[in-house]
Amino acid sequence: MKALLVIDMQKISFTPRTPRFDAASVVKRINVLSDCFRASGDPVIFIQHDGTKEGICIPETEEWELLDSLKVASGDWKVPKSANDAFYKTDLKARLMPLGIDELVITGCATDFCVDATVKSALVQDFNITVIADGHTTADRPYVEAKHVIAYYNWIWREMTPTQGRIEVTMLEDYLRDKASRQKLSVSL
Numbered sequence: 513m514k515a516l517l518v519i520d521m522q523k524i525s526f527t528p529r530t531p532r533f534d535a536a537s538v539v540k541r542i543n544v545l546s547d548c549f550r551a552s553g554d555p556v557i558f559i560q561h562d563g564t565k566e567g568i569c570i571p572e573t574e575e576w577e578l579l580d581s582l583k584v585a586s587g588d589w590k591v592p593k594s595a596n597d598a599f600y601k602t603d604l605k606a607r608l609m610p611l612g613i614d615e616l617v618i619t620g621c622a623t624d625f626c627v628d629a630t631v632k633s634a635l636v637q638d639f640n641i642t643v644i645a646d647g648h649t650t651a652d653r654p655y656v657e658a659k660h661v662i663a664y665y666n667w668i669w670r671e672m673t674p675t676q677g678r679i680e681v682t683m684l685e686d687y688l689r690d691k692a693s694r695q696k697l698s699v700s701l
Contacts, residue, residue: 513554513611513612513613513614513615514549514554514613514614514615514616514617514640515549515554515555515556515557515608515611515613515615515616515617516545516546516549516554516555516556516557516616516617516619517557517559517598517616517617517618517619517620517630518542518546518556518557518558518559518582518619518620519559519598519618519619519620519621519626519627519630519648520559520560520561520620520621520622520626521539521542521558521578521579521582521620521621522560522561522569522575522576522577522578522579522621523574523575523576523577523578523579524561524563524568524569524575524576525621525622526579526621530651531651532621532622532649532650532651532658533649533650533651533652533657533658533659533662534646534649534659535649536581537646538619538621538646538647538648538649539579539581539582541619541644541646541647541684542582542619542620542647543581543582543583544684544688545617545619545644545647545684545687545688546582546583546585546588547583548688548691549617550585550587550588555588555589555611555613556585556588556589557588557589557590557591557604558578558582558584558588558589558590558591559591559592559593559598559604559620559626559630560576560578560590560591560592560593561576561592561593561594561626562576562592562593562594563576563594564594565594571592589607591603591604591607593626595629596625596626596628596629596630597626597629597630597632597633598626598629598630598633599630599633599634599637600633605637614638614639614640614677615639615640615641615642616634616639616640616641616642617641617642617643617644617687618630618631618634618641618642618643618644618647618648619643619644619647619648620647620648620649621648621649621650622649622650622651623648623649623650623658623661623662623665624650624653624661624665625650627643627648627665628665628668631643631669631679632672634677635672635674635675635677635679636675638675638676638677639677640677640678640679641669641674641677641678641679641680642679642680642681642682642687643666643669643679643680643681643682644682644683644684644687645666645681645682645683645684646683646684647684648662648665649662650662666681669681
């Protein structure tokens with residue numbers, strides 16, 4: 513079984529002062545993917561950074577809220593985290609294991625911080641991982657434009673040696689096409 517992780521798509525990270533690369537399109541792709549997961553009965557999990565220890569992004573404040581443009585359904589899970597890694601001192605793994613979830617599809621913000629930390633953490637915990645290559649975003653960094661950061665991390669993840677699980681990096685369109693062909697194959701069997 514699989515689950516979709518949507519990491520830190522919160523208002524604090526998407527302001528005129530903190531622009532993210534291709535943000536509107538990334539949100540649209542996440543919404544399409546979320547709808548597919550819900551239709552299949554697979555969990556959609558919104559990870560929200562709790563920045564209480566930094567004095568920012570405090571739960572239940574506007575900056576902590578998910579983006580208004582994200583589709584969030586009543587059955588979706590929300591998991592707060594206080595570090596870059598969505599597994600660190602959270603109940604995420606404890607909620608996944610009883611359902612037999614062994615595959616995570618990962619999207620969100622920021623590519624080079626919370627998305628990367630979560631990908632690597634999931635990998636060493638033996639999850640099968642699919643990163644949606646055009647489903648995560650970040651901001652320009654000193655000396656590097658965001659689009660290059662995103663391309664670089666997609667390359668890093670493609671080149672990583674998996675543990676017991678596997679790691680794939682694919683564009684949303686390819687993921688959906690592969691999913692549709694797997695479903696046709698299982699229906700025809």
